[in-house]
Amino acid sequence: MGALSVLRHSTGSLDKEQFEILNTFAAQANIALDNLHLLNQMRDANETLENVSRQLAKYMPPQLYDSIIEGDRQAAIASRRRKLTVFFSDIVDFSEITDQLEAEELTHLLNTYLSEMSRIAQKHGAYFDKFIGDAMMLYFGEPDSRGAQEDAAACVRMAIEMQRRLDALQKSWQGKGLIDRPFRSRIGINTGYCTVGNFGSEERMDYTAIGREVNLAARLEAECDPGGILLSAETYSLVGEWLSVEERAPVEMKGFKHPIRTFAATAIYAGDTASRSILHKDGTGFSVTVDLERMTSSARLRAVRYLQSVISELNK
Numbered sequence: 001m002g003a004l005s006v007l008r009h010s011t012g013s014l015d016k017e018q019f020e021i022l023n024t025f026a027a028q029a030n031i032a033l034d035n036l037h038l039l040n041q042m043r044d045a046n047e048t049l050e051n052v053s054r055q056l057a058k059y060m061p062p063q064l065y066d067s068i069i070e071g072d073r074q075a076a077i078a079s080r081r082r083k084l085t086v087f088f089s090d091i092v093d094f095s096e097i098t099d100q101l102e103a104e105e106l107t108h109l110l111n112t113y114l115s116e117m118s119r120i121a122q123k124h125g126a127y128f129d130k131f132i133g134d135a136m137m138l139y140f141g142e143p144d145s146r147g148a149q150e151d152a153a154a155c156v157r158m159a160i161e162m163q164r165r166l167d168a169l170q171k172s173w174q175g176k177g178l179i180d181r182p183f184r185s186r187i188g189i190n191t192g193y194c195t196v197g198n199f200g201s202e203e204r205m206d207y208t209a210i211g212r213e214v215n216l217a218a219r220l221e222a223e224c225d226p227g228g229i230l231l232s233a234e235t236y237s238l239v240g241e242w243l244s245v246e247e248r249a250p251v252e253m254k255g256f257k258h259p260i261r262t263f264a265a266t267a268i269y270a271g272d273t274a275s276r277s278i279l280h281k282d283g284t285g286f287s288v289t290v291d292l293e294r295m296t297s298s299a300r301l302r303a304v305r306y307l308q309s310v311i312s313e314l315n316k
Contacts, residue, residue, distance in 0.1 A: 004029070079197030082142045085155040085235060086194065086214050087126065088221035089117075089162070089187045090135035097183065105178065110134060113183075116169065117162050124158035129208055137218075139209055142196050152191050152238035156265070159187045159229045163268045167227070182227075188220030190232040212255075219253040220262065229265040236263040242289040243267070 004026050014022070091097065091113070098106055114131060121128065121138055125146075129137040138158075140151035163185070170183045192213030198205045216232060224230035236245060244267040250259030290303065 002030075002033075079195050079199070081193055082145070082196050082209075083148050083151075083192065084139045084141040084194045084196065084209055084213070085148075085152045085189060085191040085238075086209065086217035087138040087140075087155050087159065087187065087189050088135065088218045089159075089185050090133075090221060092182070092184045092186060092226040094134045097179070097181065100181070101179075109173065109178065109183070113166065113169065116165055120158055120161050120165060124154045124161075126155070126158060137214075139194075142209070148191065149238045152189075152235050153242075155189055156229070156231070156235070156239050156243060159189060160265065160268055163187065163227060163229065184227040186221050186224035186226060187229045188217050188222070188224055189229065189235050190214075190217035190220055191235040191238060192216070192232075215255055216253070216260065219255075219260070223251050223253070223262065225264065227268070229268060231263045231265065233261040233263070 004022065006022060101109070113134075114136070117136060118128070121136075125144075126138040126140060127142060129139060138155075140155045141148070145151055146154070166183070166185055170179070173179045173183060190213055192211075194209040194211040194213050196207075196209040198207050199210065200206050220230045220232060230248075231239075231245065236243070243265060245263040246266050248262045248264055250261050253260050295303065
């Protein structure tokens with residue numbers, strides 16, 4: 001309901017032309033009010049969509065979410081072959097830890113652990129495939145790849161940082177009396193061609209990677225030492241120039257005809273003797289790794305000259 005009031009400077013009835021002018025003004029006022037109502041509805045709808053969008057972003061990998069929002073990816077059953085470096089991790093003896101902790105304490109520890117690991121994974125550019133309880137599956141090389149060698153290097157550096165961070169968390173939790181047993185993870189990493197894309201039905205699908213190389217990464221994680229990182233031969237071939245490892249005896253694995261060569265990373269914790277020979281620093285736009293133990297005197301001189309030239313370029 002609405003009313004239109006008109007003030008005249010002289011008495012008398014309105015003529016036809018004046019009535020038409022008033023009718024036109026009333027119609028325009030009505031349109032303006034309708035537009036304002038529609039605008040308020042659109043604002044409410046946008047706020048609802050933004051809230052839903054923020055909530056959905058927490059249930060899917062950032063790369064997948066961004067590509068859907070930007071219209072680069074369609075929800076259709078499709079897949080393609082990509083060379084990936086696949087990462088699997090889980091907590092050692094998690095079922096026993098579950099039995100010893102109250103539900104609230106367990107929830108707090110697990111969420112803290114997963115949050116810290118997720119922050120590190122996002123920092124290194126990993127694609128979040130899934131959380132399976134205490135386990136994580138991540139990979140590098142899709143949807144964006146920096147090349148097989150750099151993808152593998154980013155994954156291994158991420159794994160090392162994760163183990164170091166969990167070691168610090170474990171010491172903190174033990175100091176506070178939250179846990180009385182080791183809280184450690186195993187990590188398996190493999191590189192190879194995988195099938196990646198949308199799998200499922202037209203109504204419900206999952207964007208993931210499958211194939212022999214994914215299975216191998218999961219098997220490596222199961223064979224890994226607590227607190228360690230176990231690499232396949234393919235991954236080691238891409239990072240062997242800078243990573244200190246110990247080759248283990250070939251392992252018979254379910255689903256693989258021949259024994260698998262494995263390599264355990266030996267420079268994980270900052271306090272270990274082995275890690276003191278490794279100098280590594282990552283930052284925006286740069287990455288430097290120096291293995292002092294493997295460098296000859298001439299190699300050190302070449303490295304010094306090269307680093308000096310880099311510093312000269314940076315100072316320009």
